[in-house]
Amino acid sequence: MPTGHRRQPDGCVSWHALWPSRNGQGRRRRDRQYGVYPWVGRFATAGAYVAAKHGVVGLTKVAAIEYAKAGVRVNAVGPGFIATPLLDKNLDAAALDGIAALHPVGRPGEAAEVSAMTCFLLSDQASFITGSYHLIDGGYSAQ
Template identity: 45%
Template sequence: MNNEFEGKIALVTGGSSGIGRATAVAFAKKGAKVVIGDRMEKEGQETVVMIKEIGSEAIFIKTDITQATEVENLVNQTINTYNRLDYAFNNAGTEGILGPSIEQTEENWNQVINTNLKGVWLSMKYQIPEMLKNGGGAIVNNASGFGLVGSPNVSIYCASKHGVIGLTKAIALEQAAAGIRINSVCPGPTQTDLLDRILSKIGRSEAKAAQPIGRFGKPEEIANAVVWLCSDAASFIIGHSLTIDGGYTVQ
C-alpha cells in the first residue's frame, strides 16, 4: 500500500465483482477509503472485506443506479460517513439480452439504457455537487470498446456505451473550470462474469483470436488505468476516452 490517496474518498459503482471490484481494491491500495454501491450485497460485502484486509477502510451501500433516490442515497451516505467525495468510478453496467436488433424488446432497451447510460448520468448528477464543495475531484466512467465500434447482436449495448462517451465529453466541458476532471475508459474483452456471458453467445475462441495481443484483459489492468486517471499524474487529461483493449479497436 502507498499513501498517494491518503485522506481521499473514492466511490465505485458495480464494485461487487470484476472491473469494479479490482478498481475498489486498487483505490484502497493507494490509501483511499472506498464506498461501494451495488445491487449485490453479499459480493459487495466481500469486496469490503478484501479492502479491510489490505489495511484500508470501506463501506457497502446497496444501490440500484437506475433509481435517482437510490443514487442520491449512495452519495448522501458517502458524505455522512466520510464527509467528502474525491473520486468516482461509475462502472455498474449490464449487457442485457443479446441478439439481432429487430428481435429486441422495448423492455431490454430500457434496462440496458437505464443501467449503462442513465445510471452514469444520475451518478454524476449527485457526485459533482459534493466534489464542488471540495474544490474539485475526478470522475471516470466505464464505457467500452463497443463505445467506439459496432458489433452484430450487441446493438443496444453499443448504443449505451457510445452514449457514455458523449455524456462524458459534454459534462467534462461543463466542469473543467471548476476543477473536476471527467474521463472515460473503454475496456476491450476483460476476464469478468460479464465477458463470460457475452462469449457464451458469440464464441470464446473467435473472440480471443480477434485480440492482437492474443489474450483477454485482466480486471486489474483496467483498474490501474482508472486510478491513474484520477491521480495528479493525469492532471491535464479532461474528456478523454482511454482505450484499454490489447489493440482490438486499432485493427
C-alpha cells in the first residue's frame, strides 16, 4: 500500500493512502483516499485557519463527486486532542488535565481510535461512504 504524508503550513499532518484493488474487469486501480484534518473550523478568531480547513472539507466533497464514477472514495478524518508523546513532553499535568476537561468524555483521544476510523474508511466495509468528514474528538465539537 503506497502511502505518504505532507506537513501542512499550520503544523498539522495530512496522510493519504491509496490501496490497490480490482475493478470489475480484474484490473488493479487505486480507490481510497483520506486526509486527517484536525479541528476544522474550530478557531473562529483565526480567519485563515478556518478558511483553509473548511476548504479542505469542501475539496473532499468535490473530489468525492468527481472521482466516484472512477471508483475512488474520498473522505476526511478530523481528530481532536489526541494523547501523544508530544503532548506529554510539552505540557504539564495541569495542562493535560485541562485538555481532558474540554471533552465531554473526560479524556483526550488515543491514536488507535483515529487509526480505527481510518482503517474502517479504507476498508471494503465502507464502500458506500465517500465525501464525508468524520470527527474523532470525544464530543468536543458538539459543545
